[in-house]
Amino acid sequence: MLRVFLTITAAALIAAAWIIWDRTRGPVSTPIADFSAPFIFGRFAVPPDNPLTEEAFSLGRHLFYDPILSGNNQVACASCHVQALAFTDGLAKSPSLSGGELGFSSMSLANLLWGQERFFWDGRAASLEEQALLPIQHPDEMDQDLDALIGELQTSRAYRKMFRRAYGEVSADNIARALSTFMRMLISSDSKYDKYLRGEERLTAQEEHGRKLFMAHPDTKVSLRGGNCIDCHSQFLTSGFRDALDGFSNNGLDSDEDLPDGLMAVTGNPAHKGFFKVPTLRNIAVTAPYMHDGRFETLEDVMDHYNDGIVVSDTLSPLILEADNAPQAGQQTVGLRMTPEEIDAIIAFLHTLTDDAFLTNPQFSDPFEGGT
Amino acid sequence: MKLSKFTQITLTGAALMVCGLSAAEAQNREESQGMVLLRGLPTLDTKHSVAIVELDPESDRFGEILSEVEQPDMQHPLHHLYYSPNGRLYSTGLDPSCSLAEIGLSRDASGTPVIEGFTCLDTKGQVVGEDIMWTTSNGQEYMFVTFMGGTGGDDGGSVGVFDTQTNEVVKIIEARKSQIGEGEPYIMYPHGISAFEDRMVVTSTIHPDMVTGVGNVLTIIDLNTLEPIENILVENEKPLDFPSSPVEVLFARPSMHADIEPAILANTMFGFETWKVPYDASSKTFGEAEVIYSGVSNETAVPLEFYGTEDELFISHALPGVVKRYELAALPELVSTGPDIVADPGAHHMIFFTSASGRDLIAIQNNLLNLGNAADEDPTDVDFIADLNAHTITIHDLETGERIAEVNFKDRYNKGVDNVEGLFGSGFVHHH
Numbered sequence: 001m002l003r004v005f006l007t008i009t010a011a012a013l014i015a016a017a018w019i020i021w022d023r024t025r026g027p028v029s030t031p032i033a034d035f036s037a038p039f040i041f042g043r044f045a046v047p048p049d050n051p052l053t054e055e056a057f058s059l060g061r062h063l064f065y066d067p068i069l070s071g072n073n074q075v076a077c078a079s080c081h082v083q084a085l086a087f088t089d090g091l092a093k094s095p096s097l098s099g100g101e102l103g104f105s106s107m108s109l110a111n112l113l114w115g116q117e118r119f120f121w122d123g124r125a126a127s128l129e130e131q132a133l134l135p136i137q138h139p140d141e142m143d144q145d146l147d148a149l150i151g152e153l154q155t156s157r158a159y160r161k162m163f164r165r166a167y168g169e170v171s172a173d174n175i176a177r178a179l180s181t182f183m184r185m186l187i188s189s190d191s192k193y194d195k196y197l198r199g200e201e202r203l204t205a206q207e208e209h210g211r212k213l214f215m216a217h218p219d220t221k222v223s224l225r226g227g228n229c230i231d232c233h234s235q236f237l238t239s240g241f242r243d244a245l246d247g248f249s250n251n252g253l254d255s256d257e258d259l260p261d262g263l264m265a266v267t268g269n270p271a272h273k274g275f276f277k278v279p280t281l282r283n284i285a286v287t288a289p290y291m292h293d294g295r296f297e298t299l300e301d302v303m304d305h306y307n308d309g310i311v312v313s314d315t316l317s318p319l320i321l322e323a324d325n326a327p328q329a330g331q332q333t334v335g336l337r338m339t340p341e342e343i344d345a346i347i348a349f350l351h352t353l354t355d356d357a358f359l360t361n362p363q364f365s366d367p368f369e370g371g372t
Numbered sequence: 373m374k375l376s377k378f379t380q381i382t383l384t385g386a387a388l389m390v391c392g393l394s395a396a397e398a399q400n401r402e403e404s405q406g407m408v409l410l411r412g413l414p415t416l417d418t419k420h421s422v423a424i425v426e427l428d429p430e431s432d433r434f435g436e437i438l439s440e441v442e443q444p445d446m447q448h449p450l451h452h453l454y455y456s457p458n459g460r461l462y463s464t465g466l467d468p469s470c471s472l473a474e475i476g477l478s479r480d481a482s483g484t485p486v487i488e489g490f491t492c493l494d495t496k497g498q499v500v501g502e503d504i505m506w507t508t509s510n511g512q513e514y515m516f517v518t519f520m521g522g523t524g525g526d527d528g529g530s531v532g533v534f535d536t537q538t539n540e541v542v543k544i545i546e547a548r549k550s551q552i553g554e555g556e557p558y559i560m561y562p563h564g565i566s567a568f569e570d571r572m573v574v575t576s577t578i579h580p581d582m583v584t585g586v587g588n589v590l591t592i593i594d595l596n597t598l599e600p601i602e603n604i605l606v607e608n609e610k611p612l613d614f615p616s617s618p619v620e621v622l623f624a625r626p627s628m629h630a631d632i633e634p635a636i637l638a639n640t641m642f643g644f645e646t647w648k649v650p651y652d653a654s655s656k657t658f659g660e661a662e663v664i665y666s667g668v669s670n671e672t673a674v675p676l677e678f679y680g681t682e683d684e685l686f687i688s689h690a691l692p693g694v695v696k697r698y699e700l701a702a703l704p705e706l707v708s709t710g711p712d713i714v715a716d717p718g719a720h721h722m723i724f725f726t727s728a729s730g731r732d733l734i735a736i737q738n739n740l741l742n743l744g745n746a747a748d749e750d751p752t753d754v755d756f757i758a759d760l761n762a763h764t765i766t767i768h769d770l771e772t773g774e775r776i777a778e779v780n781f782k783d784r785y786n787k788g789v790d791n792v793e794g795l796f797g798s799g800f801v802h803h804h
Contacts, residue, residue: 032481039477039485040459042796043402052481113483197458199537236459 028165030054037113038189040197040236044113050129050177052184055166058367060182062162063175065366068152070142072097077135077179078366080106084359086283087186092294096140105294110188110282110358115239116247121276121292123248124266128180133172146172186364188282191355197236203352210349213342218325227346228306228323228336232278238353240278249317250274252310252334253291259313262292274315283359285351299350303343308335402485403725404428405438405795406735406765409463410781411449411788415749418786420449422463422475424485424795427735429767429777430728435784441487446470450490453793454504456515456536463490464501464517466580471501472517472532474539485795496541497523498532500580502563503620506536507572509595514542516572518562521580522546529561531574533598545593547600557600559591564621564638569653570595573636575618588615590638590649592658606638606647606661609668616643622678622685623651624703629683635704637664639675639687644668646675646687648704664706672696674740674760676720681770684709686722690740690760693717713773716762723794724770732770737792738762763788 032052037044046052063069067076080094081087087109093101104121112119118126125131135141136149153159153170160170167174193211195201203211215235216226232240232249240247248263254274263275276292290296296305310320312334326337338346358364406427412418423440426433443449448466450473455461461475472495476488495501500521506513515534522528523546531545549558563577572595576587592602607616619641624632636649636658644667650659667673667689674690685698685706694712716738723735740760763782768775781789 035481037479037483039479041479044479044483046482196537197460199458199460199539202537 027168028053028055032057032185037187038194038236041111041114041189042237042242046113046184047127047129050180052181053166055162056178056181057185059159059162059166060178060180061364062159062367063179064182065368068156069136069144069149069175071144071148075142080141081109083361083364083366084286086110086188086287086359088287090288092289094141097143098140100140102140104292105289107277108280108283108287109183109186110280111237111239112186113184114237115234115242115280116277117242118245118247118266118277122261122265123245123263123277128183129173129176132176132179132183136175146175149175186358188355188358190357191282192352193349194355196352204348206345206348207352208349209342210345210347211352213338213346214349217319218323218336220325220327225325225338225342226323226336227338227342228319229281229346231319231323232317233281238281238284240280245272245275247278248272248275249278249320250276250313250315251291252305252312252316252320253295254313255311256313259315271315274313281350282353283355285354286359299347300343303347306336307338307343308333310334402795404431404727404733405485406723407453407461407793407795408737408765408781408789409450409453409791410440410785411790413782413786413788416782416786419444420446421787422450422453422487422490424487425765425779427723427725427765427767427779427792428727428733430731434777435779437785439485439487441489443470443490449790451501452503452791455793457506457513458536462504462515464504465492466500468499468521471495471499471519471521472534493534493539494541495519495532496544498530498541498544499524501532502577503565505565505567507567507595509533509570509598515539516565516567518565518574520561520563520577522559522562526550526579526584527558527560528579529559529576531559531562531565531572531593543598545598545600547591557591557603559593559600560589561585561587562591563619566621566623566636567595568623568625568634568651571623571651571656573621573623573638575621575638577619577641578617586615586617586642588618588640588643590618590621590636590661602658604636604649604658604661606640606645606649607643608645608663609643609666611644611668611673612642614642616640616645618643618647619675620677628680629701629703631701632703637678637704639678641674641676644673644675646706650704664704676740677722679722679724681724686713686734688715688719688722688736690718690720693719693738693762695719695722695734695736711773713768714775715766715768716764716778718760718762721792723792725794733776734768734770735792736766736768737789738764738766739788739790761788765789765792 030053064077067073080089089106094106096102119131136144150170163170196203213227214229217228218226259274263272290302296302404427406425408423408425410421412420420443421440424438426436446467450463450465452464463473465471470492472493473490475490478486478488480486498519502518502520504517506515513536515536517532519530522530527549533543535542547559560576561578562574564575566573572593574591576589579585588607590604591600594601606618618638621638624635626632634651634653638647645663646665647661648664649661672689677688679686683700685700686695688695693716694714696712697709699707699709715736718739719736721737726732764778764780766778781787
């Protein structure tokens with residue numbers, strides 16, 4: 001009998017010690033298992049105080065899908081960033097809490113480790129960590145008070161544990177870090193184009209024609225026809241360029257009278273009026289409608305814009321203004337003046353950027369399976 | 373406007389200065405990291421390897437090997453590195469078991485580049501891979517590789533045509549001197565390779581054993597038929613009493629600079645000369661070959677590589693170990709743009725990049741082949757010409773040529789250095 005009592009007491013003491021140790025130990029930093037990113041996507045840097053870890057990713061994934069982040073507990077990040085739509089929402093402009101619509105289209109979240117180091121269409125956030133908290137607090141988006149959110153999260157044993165393991169305490173900074181880690185891990189690198197780049201799959205003749213047009217700036221002097229895409233969308237990532245503000249551009253959507261501020265609202269530089277972030281074209285076939293305000297419903301509409309619908313304004317990209325495959329045809333319109341076959345080829349190539357593995361990756365899916 | 377890699381690098385450097393990045397952030401730059409092929413030295417008990425090394429003298433990690441994969445089972449090392457237009461990294465190889473390889477690169481969770489390893493490719497018996505280029509034949513892009521040993525024999529040599537997706541051999545272009553008719557064009561010991569429109573040129577250098585035979589011609593290949601159509605003799609002075617041994621070749625062309633008149637430039641390893649062969653694109657005919665640079669007259673020897681930036685052409689001369697610089701727009705004439713960049717004996721391959729503070733730099737790899745000393749019973753001493761083995765990469769200011777720093781691989785790593793390439797791709801505009 002005494003032996004049984006001693007055994008039970010010892011087990012209870014061990015269990016208690018384990019619980020105390022688990023609740024008082026510092027964060028755990030488990031490197032992301034089997035992490036590997038394509039070399040050709042280029043250099044990336046993760047903030048030293050927010051390395052990519054399994055614990056941070058798991059916490060960020062839960063937060064991303066949890067409507068607890070909104071003031072009314074009904075809107076999650078995932079409400080406007082749907083995995084099957086490459087983390088867009090399929091709407092021209094996302095709905096606002098007041099029943100109207102927001103000013104901009106929901107941006108795709110893919111390959112954020114690369115490309116521009118400023119976020120939002122107008123580049124108003126200088127880091128993912130800074131970006132992550134802004135929609136949460138925006139009165140038309142999630143309308144959440146951060147102190148209130150921290151209080152709510154602290155009432156959850158599961159969240160307390162996840163925060164403890166990932167970072168230590170529940171705090172606004174750590175919410176931002178976790179969401180950023182989840183978003184940084186949204187790597188799309190298994191499309192047909194990626195497989196082509198790795199030598200695993202061939203493009204069709206039409207897709208290859210489109211790829212060549214995508215990569216070429218037209219030059220009639222040497223009979224080079226081009227879609228001019230690569231001047232703004234990089235060769236492998238198909239996102240905007242990383243250096244300085246090269247990844248922002250005025251792509252000829254509006255006249256000077258109607259031109260929104262765009263990047264100028266952030267930099268104060270009139271030369272940046274109408275500049276918006278050049279988005280990734282990864283999974284572009286599933287992210288309609290297009291442009292910062294979702295004005296184009298289809299890729300055909302987008303190509304029509306670039307082909308003969310460019311609106312000239314003072315800050316229009318000169319790379320777009322001068323890109324013309326048939327300058328001898330007259331100057332009634334500004335655009336690429338490609339043939340219908342060439343436009344179809346570029347669209348065919350854009351479809352090779354769809355990464356089904358990314359769109360269905362269970363690691364990026366809702367961990368709550370329908371409820372918080 | 374599309375910017376060349378060199379211009380992008382330059383602008384990146386300028387942007388870093390403007391943005392005032394911290395020293396720590398500046399250390400994360402990769403533009404100054406080089407891919408190198410290192411040769412194990414038998415007397416020092418080291419293995420061949422492919423590695424990433426920091427080459428910015430302003431970096432705390434200057435000269436450090438950041439990632440490395442050894443080739444423990446190969447007697448001879450990998451030889452020359454090339455990035456394909458799709459960003460795949462290839463290397464030719466001197467070992468018959470691995471005459472061509474694809475090197476795997478990736479990034480870890482911190483973003484650090486990692487060499488994953490290399491895969492030796494099936495060359496269908498072609499050995500001793502040298503140079504690679506990607507160009508089209510009848511509208512289809514292929515990877516063309518020169519194999520100095522070809523499929524073997526005393527007069528071997530081939531140009532392998534590979535599928536760019538699968539790396540499979542599509543065709544082997546061969547024309548043995550001993551098997552063709554008198555006066556028919558042949559391919560023998562090909563090394564350098566370059567092309568313009570539908571004409572390709574390869575050189576005839578030397579049998580891989582360095583004993584059996586030495587070449588003295590260029591071979592023109594018709595890219596429509598993938599057959600050799602012409603030999604052009606490039607031999608004049610014989611300072612070593614050997615055939616001239618043309619090595620690297622550049623088909624100067626208007627796509628490099630609008631002012632360039634098409635012509636072949638070829639360096640002769642044992643003739644010490646640079647040759648020019650004018651090309652008339654309208655008639656598809658080559659003019660008379662002529663010497664436009666004499667090493668004997670200028671006291672240089674073993675001219676090797678051609679590299680170009682936006683506005684200059686650079687030619688390395690292994691002895692005394694200098695890189696000469698010329699106006700790109702003036703090609704095919706060699707119009708000097710400044711004093712020689714004084715490197716080390718064996719001056720060979722080079723890359724261009726900017727330092728963390730934005731200074732334009734050139735890194736020169738100084739080593740040919742004879743790494744060891746026969747007196748030490750080192751079998752790597754082939755000793756056909758002396759003192760081509762500094763084992764260094766020297767770093768110079770690109771504008772002034774001033775020597776800023778060096779990495780001595782033999783002293784630091786007990787290895788020789790056979791090749792350097794920019795981690796991010798070419799780092800230069802024109803190579804060959």
